[in-house]
Amino acid sequence: MGFNYKKSITFRLAQAAKAHRARSGIHLARIGMHPGQEAVLKTLADTDGLTMSELAATLGVQPPTVTKMITRMSGQRLVRRQAAEHDGRLAQVCLTDEGRARVELIDRCWKRLEREALAGLEDKDRKRLRKLLRVVERNLAASFFEDPTLDDEIDAEDLAAGGDDEAAEAASLGAASAAEVRAADKAARAKTAGKRVAAGKRAGKKGLDPKPAGKISEPAA
Structure with a gap:
């Protein structure tokens, strides 16, 4: 008899992660954002002015992924790019006023998602x-x-x-x-x-x- 992967913990973990992403996508869509963008804004809220490579390392993604995301988010006026003071060849990513305002909405989304996901658990x-x-x-x-x-x-x-x-x-x-x-x-x-x-x-x-x-x-x- 083959391995019943649907009864494995890792399968349930994957299903939970899938449901979490779908649910968070719904909440983020209500504030005009896509999954993944909230992590960028929260990271910059903690440490503003990171370079593209620093942001990629902090998020744990490849630099091209960050470049694509920052380009889109710049178009949404959530972040802006500027030359680094210590090295004009490097681009720093900074939050705009709109981006900072959106961070507060992200926090509300995460709190709501936390309550929904953990309902019934002591x-x-x-x-x-x-x-x-x-x-x-x-x-x-x-x-x-x-x-x-x-x-x-x-x-x-x-x-x-x-x-x-x-x-x-x-x-x-x-x-x-x-x-x-x-x-x-x-x-x-x-x-x-x-x-x-x-x-x-x-x-x-x-x-x-x-x-x-x-x-x-x-x-x-």
């Missing part, structure tokens, strides 16, 4: 789900350089979770077994990170750049 289940998704994200990351702080964030959430999670884990595995599992997991993480760092150094010596893992795609205008 707070402790939401925290647990967020932690587990970070682990999946780390496991599937194509490059250690995509998000080197991910492990630290997971560890920080472990500490913030406090005694409830510890008690539950100890009850199911036993205190000693739980400690062994965590130690083994941390050792495996360190080993994987070491291999990725070494691979990155080898790539650097050969003059290669680590490729971003994903793309932000946009629907045709």
Whole structure:
């Protein structure tokens, strides 16, 4: 009997991601935006004036993808390009007043989408789900350089979770077994990170750049 992929966790994860993108597309369309554009505006709201290459690296996409998106968003007067002060050959991307106003609308969309997606889940289940998704994200990351702080964030959430999670884990595995599992997991993480760092150094010596893992795609205008 073949593998029933529809019962796999990864299939459900993919279906959830597909539904999330479709739903977010509906909310973004109401404010005149396409999926992917909100990530650009939120990134610039945090750090305005990034160069095209810096923006591509932060978003984890290929530079041509960013160029296409910025061209469209410039036409929508959400962002503007200007020559960098330190190097006139580089173009910096800055938010316009309209772009900053749109960021507030994006926040409302995300909050609404969060409520819709997590309806019926208790707070402790939401925290647990967020932690587990970070682990999946780390496991599937194509490059250690995509998000080197991910492990630290997971560890920080472990500490913030406090005694409830510890008690539950100890009850199911036993205190000693739980400690062994965590130690083994941390050792495996360190080993994987070491291999990725070494691979990155080898790539650097050969003059290669680590490729971003994903793309932000946009629907045709």
